[in-house]
Amino acid sequence: MPNVTVTIGGRSFDVACEAGQESFLRYAADQLDQEAQALLGQTGRIPEATMLLMAGLMLADRTGRAEERITTLQHEIEALKEEVTNLRNQPAPAPEKVEVVKEVEVEVVREVVPPSVQQALADLAERAEYLAHQIAAKAGTAE
Template sequence: MAQMIIEVNGRPYTVGCEDGQEQHLIELARIFDRQVRQVSQDMGQLGDTRLFLMGALLLADELSDAKARLGAVQAELARMQSDQARIEVRATLALDNAAKRIEKLAAGNGAAHPTFWSSWPGQARG
């Protein structure tokens, strides 16, 4: 486990993280530091504990909003995929019906092999 020093609101803190996760931890610390500094600007110096609590609550609120938006996007994607599947089925059925009608028309015109392709222009019949 790697030991790292991160800085939040101008103060150093030693924290541990899994090997290979150092850059991720640094980025998370930057996000948290920005949030804590914003709270400090908005509310003044409340002490580290209260600043950290307010910063964590604001980040949790952002996370909650992001999860709600993600859920809405996932629901819309599922609806669109369902619509696409229904449209594909309807299109396939419409094409099948059109092919059957064309074959029936071709058979009625004296075609020896009542298939769609035998009635295609330029194709040999018989």
């Protein structure tokens, strides 16, 4: 069985562990050391047994809160799984009618008639009316 030397709160400890568990032991000791260092920062030098007890209790508290959070998250996961199952079992909603409006640009082209042509057309119209009156007058006297 391998021995691992760990440091917790500035004190070294030789700890035996199963072969292959050395890295886990070092990790756990580092966690305990962090709590012990926090205690030492608040209180100064305290007896070894008290330091280890308090650091262990602080870790247990942190672990308990983490376990509560894990339990809460597991319940949320189960609720979400149930919701997904319910949604998958629902019939697909009927498609909504969609009105498609297409905008069309219309370009209005106005032909511009030059004023001289407009005047010529007006003169022709006047002349045509005059001739129409003349013809009507002759037709009325010829009968």
